[in-house]
Amino acid sequence: MPGGDRSQTNKGEKQENIISSISQFVDDHLTIFRNISTGLAIAGVVVISRSITLLTRFRTASEVPALFIEKHVVLRGRVHAVAEKDLKVEHVPIYVPLLSRFLDKRDGGVSPLAVRLAGVELTPQGKAWLEQHLNTAQMVWLKLISREDEALHCLVSVSRGQVRSLCVNEEVLRLGLARIVPVYGLQYDSRFQLQLHKRLLRAQVKAEQKRRGMWKEDSLWERTKLAVQENALVRLIGRIFKRM
Numbered sequence: 001m002p003g004g005d006r007s008q009t010n011k012g013e014k015q016e017n018i019i020s021s022i023s024q025f026v027d028d029h030l031t032i033f034r035n036i037s038t039g040l041a042i043a044g045v046v047v048i049s050r051s052i053t054l055l056t057r058f059r060t061a062s063e064v065p066a067l068f069i070e071k072h073v074v075l076r077g078r079v080h081a082v083a084e085k086d087l088k089v090e091h092v093p094i095y096v097p098l099l100s101r102f103l104d105k106r107d108g109g110v111s112p113l114a115v116r117l118a119g120v121e122l123t124p125q126g127k128a129w130l131e132q133h134l135n136t137a138q139m140v141w142l143k144l145i146s147r148e149d150e151a152l153h154c155l156v157s158v159s160r161g162q163v164r165s166l167c168v169n170e171e172v173l174r175l176g177l178a179r180i181v182p183v184y185g186l187q188y189d190s191r192f193q194l195q196l197h198k199r200l201l202r203a204q205v206k207a208e209q210k211r212r213g214m215w216k217e218d219s220l221w222e223r224t225k226l227a228v229q230e231n232a233l234v235r236l237i238g239r240i241f242k243r244m
Helices: 001-027 029-056 066-070 099-107 124-133 168-174 190-207 221-232 232-243
Strands: 075-082 087-091 114-115 120-122 139-147 149-158 164-167 178-179
Touching: 066 139, 075 124, 114 168, 120 124, 120 168, 124 168, 124 190, 149 168, 164 168, 168 178, 168 190, 178 190
Parallel strands: 114 149
Antiparallel strands: 075 087, 075 139, 087 114, 120 178, 139 149, 149 164
């Protein structure tokens, strides 16, 4: 047999041996390959389902996945109104042409979420400030903190220019228009709760130091007037003159 033919024959035999070895390996480990394929398929389904969740418009607090709250995911929303205890915010999900339209058609109409400022108790002046500064249709960002029935406790932020953002929770505290309260749903000694409390406390201390809002000190005349009004003898004399 000529040298060239023998060389080609050897190459052919080597290729056949390699293919045969690979085939044998796959046959011997078929279960592993099937499990890998199944795992990749499941991972794909999880990724797709999460993507669809990010595209879904939430209309009630109960629709928000527990994992989103646990991971403190940030949602985007549009202000509809300032209510007595909370904000009414329409969730605005990530928009993808065609798919977003399909999901919106399937889900129904607009229904704003009830959003409360986490860790904050507003004064009447604080509510008035929100009504003045959070315009209808203004975009806000909601950092999920916890859920209470059909209300979401969030850190609410608004844009201030291209780079800056303003945390509404901190701002109302900084202006003395609210006081700190325990954050519903967070463990008292958790690291996140301590960091959040420290952040809010820093804002309240600034208001106290500068005597802003509810921390504003009454003037000497106002303090004197109040002391006189509360004096028992003065009240008694006042009742006597009324009877005369």
